[in-house]
Amino acid sequence: MLKITPNIILNEAEITLNFIRAPGPGGQNVNKVATAVQLRFDVKHSPSLPAPVRTRLMTLAGNKITQQGELIIKANRHRTQERNKQDAIARLQELISRAAVAPKKRKKTKPTQASVQRRLNKKKLHAKTKSLRRNKPGIEY
Numbered sequence: 678m679l680k681i682t683p684n685i686i687l688n689e690a691e692i693t694l695n696f697i698r699a700p701g702p703g704g705q706n707v708n709k710v711a712t713a714v715q716l717r718f719d720v721k722h723s724p725s726l727p728a729p730v731r732t733r734l735m736t737l738a739g740n741k742i743t744q745q746g747e748l749i750i751k752a753n754r755h756r757t758q759e760r761n762k763q764d765a766i767a768r769l770q771e772l773i774s775r776a777a778v779a780p781k782k783r784k785k786t787k788p789t790q791a792s793v794q795r796r797l798n799k800k801k802l803h804a805k806t807k808s809l810r811r812n813k814p815g816i817e818y
Contacts, residue, residue: 713753721746734776
């Protein structure tokens with residue numbers, strides 16, 4: 678059981694871990710040992726996630742989610758399987774905990790009367806400055 682928030686607890690059976698060969702430098706070790714981790718979590722059909730968290734997680738994960746609703750996280754930062762596994766699970770927990778926080782509702786506000794008056798005065802001053810620059814008919818320079 679993975680505790681994400683006080684309300685959300687994931688069953689470890691919902692998470693699938695595959696060990697794959699890591700790309701990049703590393704000599705013979707890269708070709709022989711599968712140290713990278715590919716974590717798969719079915720977001721769409723998970724009974725552990727409430728509906729609003731599920732929808733926010735789908736949008737938050739972006740291109741890490743397949744069309745079937747499966748979240749894929751690849752971890753290959755470290756040299757050992759165990760540390761990559763911990764890294765992938767930590768990234769999943771962080772992603773779900775970010776999705777669990779509901780966004781604040783926007784409160785509509787009006788500008789204060791003083792700020793409206795300042796804006797209008799500034800406009801009038803700017804218009805006056807520009808009108809002084811204009812050529813007056815009948816006046817030659």
